[in-house]
Amino acid sequence: MATTTRGRMAQAGTVRTFDSLNPATSEPVATFPVCGEDEVSQAVARARAAAGWWSGLGWKERRIRLLAWKSYLTRYIMRLAELVHAETGKPVADAQLEILLAIVHIDWAAKNARRVLGPRRVRSGLVAINQASSVEYHPLGVVGVIGPWNYPVFTPMGSIAYALAAGNAVVFKPSEFTPATGTWLADSLASVIPDHPVLQVITGFGETGQHLARSGVDKIAFTGSSRTARKVMAACAENLTPMVAECGGKDGMLVAADADLDAAADAAVWGAMSNAGQTCIGVERVYVVQDVYHTFLEKLTERVGRLRPGDDREADYGPMTMPGQLEVVEQHIADAMACGGRAVAGGLGSIRKPYVGPVILADVPETSAAVTEETFGPTMTVSPVADLDEGVRRANAVRYGLGSSVFSRNRRAAMRAARALRSGMTSVNAVIAYASVPALPFGGVGESGFGRIHGPGGLREFAAAKAITRQRMKPMVNLTSFSRTDADLKKIMTVATMLHGRRYTPGRGRRAR
Numbered sequence: 001m002a003t004t005t006r007g008r009m010a011q012a013g014t015v016r017t018f019d020s021l022n023p024a025t026s027e028p029v030a031t032f033p034v035c036g037e038d039e040v041s042q043a044v045a046r047a048r049a050a051a052g053w054w055s056g057l058g059w060k061e062r063r064i065r066l067l068a069w070k071s072y073l074t075r076y077i078m079r080l081a082e083l084v085h086a087e088t089g090k091p092v093a094d095a096q097l098e099i100l101l102a103i104v105h106i107d108w109a110a111k112n113a114r115r116v117l118g119p120r121r122v123r124s125g126l127v128a129i130n131q132a133s134s135v136e137y138h139p140l141g142v143v144g145v146i147g148p149w150n151y152p153v154f155t156p157m158g159s160i161a162y163a164l165a166a167g168n169a170v171v172f173k174p175s176e177f178t179p180a181t182g183t184w185l186a187d188s189l190a191s192v193i194p195d196h197p198v199l200q201v202i203t204g205f206g207e208t209g210q211h212l213a214r215s216g217v218d219k220i221a222f223t224g225s226s227r228t229a230r231k232v233m234a235a236c237a238e239n240l241t242p243m244v245a246e247c248g249g250k251d252g253m254l255v256a257a258d259a260d261l262d263a264a265a266d267a268a269v270w271g272a273m274s275n276a277g278q279t280c281i282g283v284e285r286v287y288v289v290q291d292v293y294h295t296f297l298e299k300l301t302e303r304v305g306r307l308r309p310g311d312d313r314e315a316d317y318g319p320m321t322m323p324g325q326l327e328v329v330e331q332h333i334a335d336a337m338a339c340g341g342r343a344v345a346g347g348l349g350s351i352r353k354p355y356v357g358p359v360i361l362a363d364v365p366e367t368s369a370a371v372t373e374e375t376f377g378p379t380m381t382v383s384p385v386a387d388l389d390e391g392v393r394r395a396n397a398v399r400y401g402l403g404s405s406v407f408s409r410n411r412r413a414a415m416r417a418a419r420a421l422r423s424g425m426t427s428v429n430a431v432i433a434y435a436s437v438p439a440l441p442f443g444g445v446g447e448s449g450f451g452r453i454h455g456p457g458g459l460r461e462f463a464a465a466k467a468i469t470r471q472r473m474k475p476m477v478n479l480t481s482f483s484r485t486d487a488d489l490k491k492i493m494t495v496a497t498m499l500h501g502r503r504y505t506p507g508r509g510r511r512a513r
């Protein structure tokens, strides 16, 4: 058996296997096969057959089964939470919270799929007044989901639940760090739907994910780093397979002078440090209006002083799940200090493998990697700004654009800043609140990816729009016929000129308010 940086691998005959390891103890959690190209294409073939049955079931029957799955997950939440704790190291209570959010999303997707995707009449307009027009959304077939390890239930569920509710079958490649969690999820759905593999798991490393991206599935839903997203996109390009990419972030928080500083400090600390900072929508940078900068820093340092990473039930957060990330965290802290930043809490000494104590870096130049790159550790940079406008400018100056937050008691100013922040999602006077609202779209811009999961857009992401017109009566003038006459065209041009040819005057025709 060989030990790799990412776990232990073994070869028994022709079957390669690997262990998922507990990051706190390095003890193996369970052993899984490394699925090769054949196993992946066999899983996709089985999924294709299951997709036919699943889409044929109809909205009501799918909803019944998905809600039964939701109920199963709720009843067995502790078992799954213990498994997530073992594979990621996060506290069991945090794992429960994560699963609870996933349950809320299954519920919403199951209950709203028909309303969002079912047939809907649309107005035909004057030119096509003789047509009855409708749009409906058909399942794509088989969706490949490639997931990360940091929220191994919540994150892939944002694609899995919505893809299933839209009538697709799913082949899921969990991260090599969390294969037991992924397998548990598929097994739990199989206990509700025993005869048709609508959700299958293929385990392995990045190569297994590559096979899935190349397998001819109808869409890939990828969540992970921007670097890997590029490789997955290149593989998808070979078959013109569409892709949704949920990538990394470098989320900024703005704190106005009139903000509730205790609430903002509490949220910043939780947003930056919970899950050991391994959160795509975690707080990585804080911009505080100068007048309250020093008070805010004091509140932050006082709060992080009470935090303790560990593997016991009382620990505030766990170890770094992926050993390699420790190096990135170390480099970012070192770079911040080398270019003039100050560690106002913790520092390089906070790195005690596999744990990292909380680190707050102040006055770090905006060019430092600690400000421009995703750190993915329990650290944050804090900088003073003249006002919210400067905060927005600096928050927007990175390549990422996933989430963000604003703290201010002035509703108008907060909403203005929220709209100006270049990110897919913003929460005002809270952190990551949008992730718990299933009706809201989730996703980013720039290096944070494209496409949306969650909400109506998340259902449509896994469906193809189908437009249908049904001729209700003969047209007054048949324009799509070689028997069309010049007089026919003249008639239609007269009507068009009346409707569209008048000189456009802004505001004319609107009711006075």
Ligand code: NDP
Pocket (backbone or CB within 6 Å): 146, 147, 148, 149, 150, 151, 155, 173, 174, 175, 176, 177, 204, 205, 206, 207, 208, 209, 210, 213, 223, 224, 225, 226, 227, 228, 229, 231, 232, 246, 247, 248, 249, 279, 280, 281, 322, 374, 376, 402, 444, 448, 449
């Ligand atoms: P990675 O990009 O390393 O891996 C993501 C997934 O892709 C894993 O399942 C991985 O498998 C797989 N993979 C790796 N290489 C390839 C490849 N060449 N082809 C196909 N699949 C491949 O990300 P992490 O797992 O380390 O997750 C952390 C990242 O995810 C962070 O950047 C974080 O911000 C982001 N993230 C984004 C979220 C969002 O919603 N926007 C949510 C959560 C995390 P394996 O692990 O086996 O190598």
